[in-house]
Amino acid sequence: MGFSIHWSWLAALLCAFWMGAGVRCACPESNLQMQGGNYTLSNNLERGSMLVYHCPEGYYPYPAITRLCQANNSWRPRPKRFPAQRCRLIECPDPNVLEYGNVSPPQEKYYVDNETTYECYSGYTMRGSATRVCLKNGKWSGSTPICSRDSGDHCANPGIPPGASRVGNMFGIDDTVRYTCNGNLFLVGSSERVCQENSQWSGNEPACYYKHTFDTPLEVSKAFGNSIKESLTTLESTDDIQGERKIRISKNGTLNIYIGVDISDSISEDYVNKSRDAVVKLITTISSFTVTPNYEITFFSSELYEIVNIIDFMDGTAKLSDVKTKLEEFAVGDRNTGTNLNLVFEQFLEKMALIKIRAGEENFKEHRHVIIVFTDGAYNMGGSPAPTVAKIKNSAYLNLADGSRDDYLDIYIFAIGDDIFDDDLMPLTAGTGGNHYFRVKDLEKLQETFDEMIDEDEVKGLCGLHKEYEDHRNELKRKMYPWMAFISTQADGHSKKCMGSLVTPEFVLTAAHCVYGFLPEKVTVEIDDGQHKIKKAKTLFYHPKYNVTAKKDKGINEFYDYDVALIQLEKYVDISTKVRPICIPCTLETNAALHLVDQSCQSQERLLLKNHLERLNFLTRTSNVVDLKDVHAKLGDNRYECIKHAVGVEGITADTLRDAVTDNFICTGGLQPFRDHIACTGDSGGAVYKNFEHRTIQVALVSWGSQQVCRDGGVKESKSNSRDFHINLFKVVDFLKAVLGKQDMDYAPLEFLEN
Ligand SMILES: *[C@@H]1O[C@H](CO)[C@@H](O)[C@H](O)[C@H]1NC(C)=O
Ligand SMILES: *[C@@H]1O[C@H](CO)[C@@H](O)[C@H](O)[C@H]1NC(C)=O
Ligand SMILES: *[C@@H]1O[C@H](CO)[C@@H](O)[C@H](O)[C@H]1NC(C)=O
Ligand SMILES: *[C@@H]1O[C@H](CO)[C@@H](O)[C@H](O)[C@H]1NC(C)=O
Ligand SMILES: *[C@@H]1O[C@H](CO)[C@@H](O)[C@H](O)[C@H]1NC(C)=O
Ligand SMILES: *[C@@H]1O[C@H](CO)[C@@H](O)[C@H](O)[C@H]1NC(C)=O
Numbered sequence: 065m066g067f068s069i070h071w072s073w074l075a076a077l078l079c080a081f082w083m084g085a086g087v088r089c090a091c092p093e094s095n096l097q098m099q100g101g102n103y104t105l106s107n108n109l110e111r112g113s114m115l116v117y118h119c120p121e122g123y124y125p126y127p128a129i130t131r132l133c134q135a136n137n138s139w140r141p142r143p144k145r146f147p148a149q150r151c152r153l154i155e156c157p158d159p160n161v162l163e164y165g166n167v168s169p170p171q172e173k174y175y176v177d178n179e180t181t182y183e184c185y186s187g188y189t190m191r192g193s194a195t196r197v198c199l200k201n202g203k204w205s206g207s208t209p210i211c212s213r214d215s216g217d218h219c220a221n222p223g224i225p226p227g228a229s230r231v232g233n234m235f236g237i238d239d240t241v242r243y244t245c246n247g248n249l250f251l252v253g254s255s256e257r258v259c260q261e262n263s264q265w266s267g268n269e270p271a272c273y274y275k276h277t278f279d280t281p282l283e284v285s286k287a288f289g290n291s292i293k294e295s296l297t298t299l300e301s302t303d304d305i306q307g308e309r310k311i312r313i314s315k316n317g318t319l320n321i322y323i324g325v326d327i328s329d330s331i332s333e334d335y336v337n338k339s340r341d342a343v344v345k346l347i348t349t350i351s352s353f354t355v356t357p358n359y360e361i362t363f364f365s366s367e368l369y370e371i372v373n374i375i376d377f378m379d380g381t382a383k384l385s386d387v388k389t390k391l392e393e394f395a396v397g398d399r400n401t402g403t404n405l406n407l408v409f410e411q412f413l414e415k416m417a418l419i420k421i422r423a424g425e426e427n428f429k430e431h432r433h434v435i436i437v438f439t440d441g442a443y444n445m446g447g448s449p450a451p452t453v454a455k456i457k458n459s460a461y462l463n464l465a466d467g468s469r470d471d472y473l474d475i476y477i478f479a480i481g482d483d484i485f486d487d488d489l490m491p492l493t494a495g496t497g498g499n500h501y502f503r504v505k506d507l508e509k510l511q512e513t514f515d516e517m518i519d520e521d522e523v524k525g526l527c528g529l530h531k532e533y534e535d536h537r538n539e540l541k542r543k544m545y546p547w548m549a550f551i552s553t554q555a556d557g558h559s560k561k562c563m564g565s566l567v568t569p570e571f572v573l574t575a576a577h578c579v580y581g582f583l584p585e586k587v588t589v590e591i592d593d594g595q596h597k598i599k600k601a602k603t604l605f606y607h608p609k610y611n612v613t614a615k616k617d618k619g620i621n622e623f624y625d626y627d628v629a630l631i632q633l634e635k636y637v638d639i640s641t642k643v644r645p646i647c648i649p650c651t652l653e654t655n656a657a658l659h660l661v662d663q664s665c666q667s668q669e670r671l672l673l674k675n676h677l678e679r680l681n682f683l684t685r686t687s688n689v690v691d692l693k694d695v696h697a698k699l700g701d702n703r704y705e706c707i708k709h710a711v712g713v714e715g716i717t718a719d720t721l722r723d724a725v726t727d728n729f730i731c732t733g734g735l736q737p738f739r740d741h742i743a744c745t746g747d748s749g750g751a752v753y754k755n756f757e758h759r760t761i762q763v764a765l766v767s768w769g770s771q772q773v774c775r776d777g778g779v780k781e782s783k784s785n786s787r788d789f790h791i792n793l794f795k796v797v798d799f800l801k802a803v804l805g806k807q808d809m810d811y812a813p814l815e816f817l818e819n
Pocket of ligand 1: 101102103118119120121
């Protein structure tokens with residue numbers, strides 16, 4: 065009770081403070097308290113203020129989740145004495161709906177952590193989970209258990225999800241089953257499913273949700289990811305093997321993505337910020353596919369706040385990086401109270417009509433549309449969006465209602481906020497292939513799991529694709545740097561260690577000085593692809609101009625120009641999230657990764673090494689497997705100041721400096737303008753790279769340094785006069801192309817650009 069008195073006093077004080085004189089509040093504060101929990105107010109007890117109840121984990125607020133202070137100074141819903149506002153235990157829907165089997169223990173209600181087991185009657189076999197646990201999000205773990213007998217039906221028994229009832233017990237072609245949810249549960253998914261010719265049920269499995277049921281971030285991004293990937297990969301260029309040759313098939317369609325984010329005051333600022341961040345993450349994730357969609361992105365309340373116009377994308381005047389900046393800078397200002405959900409759909413409909421005019425009727429047929437709306441559905445003006453959504457469907461389906469164009473439109477609703485209007489929102493979804501309605505609570509986690517979307521077979525071939533984690537645990541290192549390779553050579557009983565990078569499933573790029581003079585049998589490459597950690601080398605290729613003694617006559621004792629080598633492995637590595645090639649300059653794939661329209665090598669170099677100071681990275685071995693070194697390439701006017709520190713090394717003089725440090729080297733290190741890291745012994749041969757969105761592009765490789773600052777790896781800072789010299793891969797493309805791009809070899813060639 066002490067707390068509630070304190071709270072009253074605090075609220076009263078805030079009212080007085082805000083209203084200037086006297087203790088006058090718009091809405092009364094009596095009977096607002098909740099047993100077992102507390103509440104927050106978005107604007108004290110003022111009109112328009114939103115009250116949100118909070119309960120400890122495993123509980124939910126009952127009967128009200130939120131209250132709104134209305135214009136006539138009363139709460140909606142009005143606080144009542146009975147039933148008293150309190151925190152209730154989260155429950156899971158009733159699993160005792162299993163046919164032809166037993167559920168134990170039988171209970172009236174099932175709460176978080178309660179476990180159930182399922183057994184089929186004799187003669188019946190089980191599909192699904194035999195044991196399920198009630199989870200904190202109000203769902204059962206695992207999948208629906210189904211007991212069935214082989215009856216020769218065309219479709220398998222679709223079962224009954226917990227909390228549901230099914231009408232329809234015939235599973236032949238065209239037979240229909242219908243689901244409803246019992247009690248105060250509501251249905252998410254397909255309420256009606258038809259047994260199709262291919263023996264599959266149409267739609268997706270329904271589930272019964274309470275108001276307190278949520279989808280976990282992983283569930284959302286898996287389901288959403290699988291579905292949106294359909295749209296992306298149907299448009300993504302693919303490789304086709306015809307005879308011996310690999311043919312690249314590019315698809316002609318266009319993908320238009322429309323995103324709306326609700327910022328009305330029923331959604332807390334925190335939710336708005338997180339939805340905004342989720343949108344940034346989402347478009348970044350999508351950009352790692354080779355498809356380049358057009359975006360319309362808008363925030364909305366009673367009016368629209370457009371971030372990017374899709375027409376600008378079509379015209380090529382909008383850039384994805386600018387969109388991200390604009391999104392990141394978007395802050396919720398003074399919000400007006402209305403929510404017009406219809407307005408955002410009207411905007412999307414209008415944009416579709418404009419696209420149709422621009423593209424022409426014929427081309428418009430090849431346009432696919434994906435609409436994603438983050439909202440709680442609490443609209444109070446503009447009316448229901450349902451009629452507008454019907455028009456959007458007609459437009460995308462070209463007025464064909466036969467389902468033949470269902471693939472051309474997906475509408476996803478990410479239901480957010482504290483109090484969601486499911487009944488209004490669920491009918492707005494559209495599209496095939498899995499759930500399109502998600503109840504999201506943890507938006508922050510959701511962003512992280514968007515990464516999981518790009519984890520599938522169809523993106524296997526994409527160079528440089530990797531995961532970015534905030535937390536750098538050792539077991540995640542291979543996923544962060546899937547191209548990394550460790551190289552060792554054996555001679556006279558001692559071994560030498562270097563780094564390398566996987567550039568195709570069969571080739572590892574490293575420094576020539578790491579392997580020069582060794583027989584392939586003495587060279588091993590460590591890449592843990594889950595099969596064999598150690599790979600044997602089959603053939604070694606060196607740059608034909610590599611010759612350490614070439615400039616001895618000029619007094620340069622060791623000359624490292626063209627310090628590149630390729631190691632052909634005996635066996636292909638298995639490509640996965642943990643093992644994947646890095647992108648290298650001047651290939652077609654790198655062009656796609658950089659989203660360059662212009663197919664030229666120079667454009668890649670201009671984009672990657674454009675500034676006089678370019679931030680680059682390379683890896684070093686440490687007890688954490690590897691760690692990252694940050695360096696800045698000194699280019700243009702900065703270059704001389706950097707390379708001059710090579711004077712004095714191995715007979716290099718001011719006169720022979722340009723002979724020793726040719727234009728093929730990129731110089732890093734020193735303290736100005738940033739304190740760089742410095743290479744250690746053992747870092748040689750490693751990729752010096754740059755990340756672009758989700759892709760990694762190698763621009764150079766570690767060759768030599770002006771000083772030996774450290775031995776055996778480790779993250780070390782540069783001294784004022786220590787410098788590193790890396791072979792610029794743009795200068796050795798001929799060599800890379802001669803080996804990796806060679807046609808009619810026993811390995812699949814990389815496609816290099818003409819110029
Ligand atoms: C309100 O309840 C939440 C959830 O139970 C708890 O984390 C928080 O500390 C509480 N706040 C106050 C002021 O008691
Ligand atoms: C306040 O207005 C709402 C509708 O806006 C109405 O339902 C409610 O009865 C009114 N309450 C009072 C106390 O007048
Ligand atoms: C189910 O959960 C409730 C609440 O945590 C607990 O009181 C009860 O003992 C559990 N029942 C079983 C069978 O574990
Ligand atoms: C793509 O368009 C070109 C010409 O515009 C056409 O020749 C080709 O058949 C189209 N490809 C597909 C897959 O539609
Ligand atoms: C939301 O983001 C804006 C701008 O980035 C920031 O100023 C504000 O403090 C954030 N609000 C919350 C609740 O995190
Ligand atoms: C390296 O260069 C030196 C000096 O020009 C030359 O004598 C030697 O033959 C070269 N070595 C190779 C392997 O080409």
